[in-house]
Amino acid sequence: MSATQPVPASDGPALSGPDAALSRHVLGHYPTGVAVITADSPTGPVGLSINSFTSVSLEPPLVLFCPALNSSTWPVLRESGTIAINVLSAGQEAVSRLFAARVSDRFASIDWTPGENGAPLLTDALGWLECTVQAEYPAGDHTVVLARIDRMGVHREIDDPLVFFRGDYFAGIPAAIQADAD
Template sequence: MRLRRVFGHYPTGVVVVAALSDGEPYGFTVNSFTSVSLDPPIVGFCAAHTSSTWPRIRDAGAFTISLLSVGQEQVCRSFAAKGSDRFSGVEWSMKEGGHPGIDGALAWIDCVLDDCHLVGDHELILARVVSMTTNDVDDDPLVFHGGRLGRLCAGTLATASGNARACRGSPAS
């Protein structure tokens, strides 16, 4: 699909959205996550209409978003897989909002569902931020670009007018 190829040129961060529903943890990988508003703090992401996980999280009405680090590529893949126990082998803990957060993530954002809009083959989800926590790890964020997972080399990030190839060749951990 041409649109997918074109947007493959645009890097995105990777997060896991997770909630408890009927006492069970549910979660899925999202790379369409964004900040929408600073005042009030609102974030957004998209979920496919075909997702069997999103309805469980939506029904919970609240969730935790874990911002994945470059060392969490396998976590990303686990939560993107269909029909599997996504939490199997993944370390997680309950966050302030009462929902699962992935251990080792760069940060966690506890949210309350604000609004959903049907848009094409996805739902656009808007959520109000109720609390945030950062991890004290010095790691790079996990990034999706060109159909691959990798790293944004924050420690060597070049300015637009500087050395644009500063991160070339830096593999994902």
């Protein structure tokens, strides 16, 4: 039996070997938060949307995220060495879409303030982490970036995250659960 043919599971669904479309479909069933990585550059603020972001270590405080190899924004962010990770709130779907699009000035239509490291902190983000890039590792069609947290904070008046689940955005966890039940 080849690796791409379905393999019957005793009590579960049939399994098959991974390909890009199947991987995207199955992994899309894992809900993720959405974040925007930002930095100050010689030509002004830059940023990109990501949903591959996670905590790695508490001591020392480390996180990782994974920009695509074909990203034209990541090389500019990398040059800065210091970044901000803005965890988006439920009301920021348009912000996520803006930073995922290929537009020249993503910051023209949004509110932000510079963090202590100069990287833009997006207004109404659920939380912010100011970080220093520590290392990069090749990983298929993406790069794994390891960053040390230097400062962080949360928006005390906003509770709901922006959630990406099954290829769509949801305004918080309850909305994603309800949509899956429908």
